[in-house]
Amino acid sequence: MTELTRRGFNKGLGATTALGALSLSGIAPATAAGKAQVVVVGGGFGGATAAKYIKRFDPKIGVTLVEPSKRFVTCPFSNTVIGGLNTIDYITHGYDALKGLGVEVVHDSAAAVDGAKKQVRLAGGGSIGFDRCIVAPGVDFRWEAIEGLDAGTAARIPHAWKAGAQTLLLRKQLEAMADGGVFVISPPVNPFRCPPGPGERISLVASYFKTAKPRSKIIVLDPKEKFSKEGLFKEGWAALYPGMIEYRNLAEDGLVRRVDPASRTLYTDFGEETGDVVNFIPAQKAGKIAQVSGLADKTEWCPIHPRSFESTLQPGVHVIGDASIAAPMPKSAFTASTQAKVCAEAVVNLLRGAAPGAPKFINVCYSLVGENYGISVAMVYGYRDGRIVKIEGSGGLSPSGATPEFRRKEADYTRGWYESISRDIWG
Amino acid sequence: MRRAKFKAAAVAFIASATLASATLASAPAQAEIASGAVLANTCFSCHGTDGKSAGDMPTIAGKSEDFITRKLKAFKSGELEATIMNRIAKGFTDEEIAALAKFFSRR
Numbered sequence: 136m137t138e139l140t141r142r143g144f145n146k147g148l149g150a151t152t153a154l155g156a157l158s159l160s161g162i163a164p165a166t167a168a169g170k171a172q173v174v175v176v177g178g179g180f181g182g183a184t185a186a187k188y189i190k191r192f193d194p195k196i197g198v199t200l201v202e203p204s205k206r207f208v209t210c211p212f213s214n215t216v217i218g219g220l221n222t223i224d225y226i227t228h229g230y231d232a233l234k235g236l237g238v239e240v241v242h243d244s245a246a247a248v249d250g251a252k253k254q255v256r257l258a259g260g261g262s263i264g265f266d267r268c269i270v271a272p273g274v275d276f277r278w279e280a281i282e283g284l285d286a287g288t289a290a291r292i293p294h295a296w297k298a299g300a301q302t303l304l305l306r307k308q309l310e311a312m313a314d315g316g317v318f319v320i321s322p323p324v325n326p327f328r329c330p331p332g333p334g335e336r337i338s339l340v341a342s343y344f345k346t347a348k349p350r351s352k353i354i355v356l357d358p359k360e361k362f363s364k365e366g367l368f369k370e371g372w373a374a375l376y377p378g379m380i381e382y383r384n385l386a387e388d389g390l391v392r393r394v395d396p397a398s399r400t401l402y403t404d405f406g407e408e409t410g411d412v413v414n415f416i417p418a419q420k421a422g423k424i425a426q427v428s429g430l431a432d433k434t435e436w437c438p439i440h441p442r443s444f445e446s447t448l449q450p451g452v453h454v455i456g457d458a459s460i461a462a463p464m465p466k467s468a469f470t471a472s473t474q475a476k477v478c479a480e481a482v483v484n485l486l487r488g489a490a491p492g493a494p495k496f497i498n499v500c501y502s503l504v505g506e507n508y509g510i511s512v513a514m515v516y517g518y519r520d521g522r523i524v525k526i527e528g529s530g531g532l533s534p535s536g537a538t539p540e541f542r543r544k545e546a547d548y549t550r551g552w553y554e555s556i557s558r559d560i561w562g
Numbered sequence: 563m564r565r566a567k568f569k570a571a572a573v574a575f576i577a578s579a580t581l582a583s584a585t586l587a588s589a590p591a592q593a594e595i596a597s598g599a600v601l602a603n604t605c606f607s608c609h610g611t612d613g614k615s616a617g618d619m620p621t622i623a624g625k626s627e628d629f630i631t632r633k634l635k636a637f638k639s640g641e642l643e644a645t646i647m648n649r650i651a652k653g654f655t656d657e658e659i660a661a662l663a664k665f666f667s668r669r
């Protein structure tokens with residue numbers, strides 16, 4: 136791989152900007168000093184958005200995106216594939232639009248990100264130099280937290296918490312299940328990607344059972360006391376799937392201690408449940424590249440400066456999306472993408488020697504309880520005293536007891552959101 | 563295509579300048595592409611890139627500044643009922659609404 140970095144670039148650039156050379160055209164003074172290089176690791180919601188928006192803000196900056204997959208399958212709307220409402224093609228996107236914007240896409244994995252040497256080492260050999268790096272690897276699983284399961288047993292007990300083959304596997308198992316069967320699902324402990332995701336999955340499996348396998352049951356073993364949009368989900372389940380879903384939380388012996396993959400049995404403190412199909416979603420941590428590159432702290436997530444998403448552990452390297460510690464923002468695709476835009480802006484400003492602006496973000500998590508029954512939770516976030524804060528008075532849940540018309544509209548907007556955000560990122 | 567992008571950056575810059583002076587007086591003044599563009603960017607996830615929707619969300623690109631301002635203020639006050647925009651508009655100041663209206667009206 137060629138060394139793409141020009142040393143001393145940042146300093147030169149800062150000086151130019153200070154002289155007021157930045158014109159309204161948005162052309163960075165970088166052109167005079169050489170080409171600034173940003174490497175983005177991960178082509179999911181965070182990384183692909185960051186790559187696009189750096190180009191959008193300043194097409195003169197060189198952007199290389201490192202992502203192993205040629206096609207990205209989104210977790211958002213993967214529950215509709217599991218429920219049989221959509222095909223996997225609907226949630227699969229490519230990188231041609233990004234290439235069209237001038238992003239260089241390298242289909243490889245990053246083996247290490249070295250903030251000191253300003254280099255990303257590739258698994259396939261070679262390395263790429265950077266002035267700034269943006270890391271968005273999503274999550275990995277804490278298999279060590281559950282007895283009996285590992286990456287290998289996922290072929291029998293799918294997590295389907297990374298989309299693609301796992302999504303199709305869970306769908307196939309549900310299709311093969313006889314009517315009257317039992318589906319057992321166990322959501323993870325906090326923090327994890329997509330807090331309302333398990334509720335949506337339970338809903339869309341129930342919607343599939345309702346038409347295809349109406350005598351079947353769903354048992355939920357949740358290690359938490361409460362879950363996202365609980366009241367709205369339970370209201371929807373009572374209306375659409377009465378009697379089908381049995382939900383046990385922490386107080387109701389919902390914490391799974393051990394799983395036997397062979398018999399598909401989950402053991403809790405006081406009992407056990409055997410399923411015909413079992414979906415165990417493991418506890419999570421920042422993606423492996425963050426762990427091996429010194430970007431994660433002892434929580435196994437990545438601390439960042441919220442204004443720029445620059446790592447507090449590795450200067451020059453930014454971490455966005457699920458892997459970052461950005462509470463009170465939840466780990467969602469919307470969050471990852473909106474953080475990526477804030478981060479892209481900060482990176483462009485920093486490369487110009489300017490300070491990043493004060494960020495403001497929206498997150499909305501839509502969920503489908505049924506094909507025509509949507510619910511949402513929203514929040515607007517700002518930046519104050521070095522922290523991301525909720526803007527008082529904003530956000531909140533869809534109303535309970537809303538009309539069917541309201542729920543139908545929110546279901547249409549759920550699809551509208553997916554189509555807009557997918558096109559915004561992958562073209 | 564290139565020209566369009568440069569123009570976009572310019573408008574973004576103007577929007578941010580407006581905002582910076584309106585609400586970020588205490589922040590370092592040198593941010594070049596700042597919160598105006600990013601403010602609008604966070605709307606794109608629903609309303610589409612530059613406010614051009616890809617599906618069932620309303621397109622807001624090219625609507626008049628006055629229309630967007632009136633809508634957002636009515637969502638904020640609760641005068642106009644909606645599925646989601648009340649919850650969103652309440653998170654933005656009148657100055658931010660003005661900058662957003664300017665941004666989307668020029669797309």
Ligand SMILES: Cc1cc2nc3c(=O)[nH]c(=O)nc-3n(C[C@H](O)[C@H](O)[C@H](O)COP(=O)(O)OP(=O)(O)OC[C@H]3O[C@@H](n4cnc5c(N)ncnc54)[C@H](O)[C@@H]3O)c2cc1C
Pocket residue numbers: 176177178179180181182201202203204207209210211212213214243244245246271272273274295296297328329332336422423424455456457458466467468469470471499500501502
């Ligand atoms: C079932 C389900 C439903 C969901 N529904 C929604 C929803 O409706 N709305 C919503 O907002 N969110 C939803 N989410 C959450 C959303 O999927 C995540 O929050 C989002 O994907 C986070 O984006 P990210 O960029 O951090 O990670 P990802 O989107 O997972 O992207 C990470 C990328 O990094 C790549 N990568 C990892 N390691 C390396 C490496 N070493 N080198 C190079 N590349 C690497 C991976 O291949 C991957 O492409 C859902 C999640 C699930 C599981």
